[in-house]
Amino acid sequence: MIEDFCKNGDDMNNMLMLDMYAQNIAEMVNWLMNDVGVTFQDGLIFQAEYQKDRVLYPVGAAKGLTQCLIDSMEAGDAEYMLDTRATELITQDGKVCGVKAQGIDKDYVIYADAVLMASGGYGYAKDLLPESLQSVLYYGPTFATGDGQKMVMAVDAKFDLFDLGKIYPNGVEVAAGTAKSTIWPNAAAFSASGILVNLDGQRIVNEKASNNDLKQVLMEQPGQIMYLFMDAESFDAFCSRAGENGISDEEIAAWLENNGSCAPIFAHGETIDEVCAIVGMNAEGLAATVARYNGFVEAGNDEDFGRPAAFLAKGIGEGPYYIVEQKPRFATTMGGVVLTGNMEVVNSQDQVIPGLYACGEMANLVHGSNSPVGANVSWALTSGYLAGEAVAKALNK
Structure with a gap:
């Protein structure tokens, strides 16, 4: 798997993140099947990016997978807020300790012991895109406005491959x-x-x-x-x-x-x-x-x-x-924040930003210059799973 990803990504992959991905993707799939209730079609699908058939296809496609995740979340005690846009990270003495957000008719200041950035990419943010992507047809979500990237830039998060898109x-x-x-x-x-x-x-x-x-x-x-x-x-x-x-x-x-x-x-x-x-x-x-x-x-x-x-x-x-x-x-951006092996975001001096974690397209360096078929979804799931585990461990939960 690592060899396939490096070849497909022109050897520009973040090897720490790629190794974490390869070592934990099977555990993530077991979690999806056993805890979340996702089912997959029988067999593995051929795609030329891979030396062996690697692609699992969820029953119901992406919509079915997403619904299983929503159902699993709602069955727990997680609180989520719709129509609420995060705008700024709150910091105190160098530690990230919450976010500011805007609702439809109310602003929020939300404090937390840790913040996990899972806000996706910046494909719809023309002000962040390189010239090479400005004229390519866009097929992604209109909410990929780079809000998360701008929030972590304000706390000196380190980025790489920011000029690349899939x-x-x-x-x-x-x-x-x-x-x-x-x-x-x-x-x-x-x-x-x-x-x-x-x-x-x-x-x-x-x-x-x-x-x-x-x-x-x-x-x-x-x-x-x-x-x-x-x-x-x-x-x-x-x-x-x-x-x-x-x-x-x-x-x-x-x-x-x-x-x-x-x-x-x-x-x-x-x-x-x-x-x-x-x-x-x-x-x-x-x-x-x-x-x-x-x-x-x-x-x-x-x-x-x-x-x-x-x-x-x-x-x-x-x-x-x-x-x-x-x-x-084009939709998916390849650039992202640099992480530690514990899914923590580092700053421009390669120092951990306390309290700040990231996953998914926000931290997409695992692919290098180009992501193979299915890999963006599976990286989002694997990195999200690992980040959730890391935050829970840090908070002793």
Whole structure:
């Protein structure tokens, strides 16, 4: 696992945090299953970022996982406050001892023996983002405003990798500057016969490569766009998993009605010539690509890009055909605070800031330059579990 993460993260990972992650992720999963009530689909899922199948998929996807966590919290005696925005850390003699917060009609001053920052990233905070991320389509939550980062900056917390963000290669532009992910619909299409092509109609990559490799190819394309080409069976598979990424049947129907006239491009036609004319793609090139790909399927070997044989089970069939845009998308920030092995935040002098802990995207250095599939969620859970244990131990609870 450590080797996979270092390779994927360009060896920029915080090794202390990565070792903690690797040593404790199994315990965290047991906690989820035994104490929180999370269930997982059978088996481990293939993702090219990993040498071995590592990905567990929760029943009900992220929504189901989140609901289990909420139910577990509500079954205990934890108090939580909605519509209440933390704005400032309270310190006394160098120790963090609480927070100030703003409610809808009331301000709060809340004192505590320890403060755990689990406030997420800063992907929606334009004032904190580097130039390289300013123009990338954003698909994350609008509450990722960097409030937590600004709060800990005020107490001299040490940061690293603050100029990095996780760019995925599978976005569709649903509004100006805003994307939705098609990562799971794409996976379904690739399990059938979906392929990735450029405007010349040529395949440009192994569709089952890592997201990092797919991203590199995408960013080299004119206009930073490539296209997912599908026959009817592959498109049906694509649609069957769209809801897992928050794309509704109604949205897909509307995009198909627009038929490539505006973003996002969801073009369709009865023939290759028809669908290519809509997006300005070379139809002869795409027809030749389809014939070549189907030859690889028949032979069980992708001579061009090495798509695994398990994903060469079906050739591209008759029309109608569909072309869906693929653009870079971004939400997760890689930068974060530096922690001790006890999940404590350190300052610019590498000294512990007493009373201050962090987890999740707030302390995301475990991934290095790029996070593999599933790792942001599992790091949030593992680091949150460890931070909770550390705070409880410090407070003798």
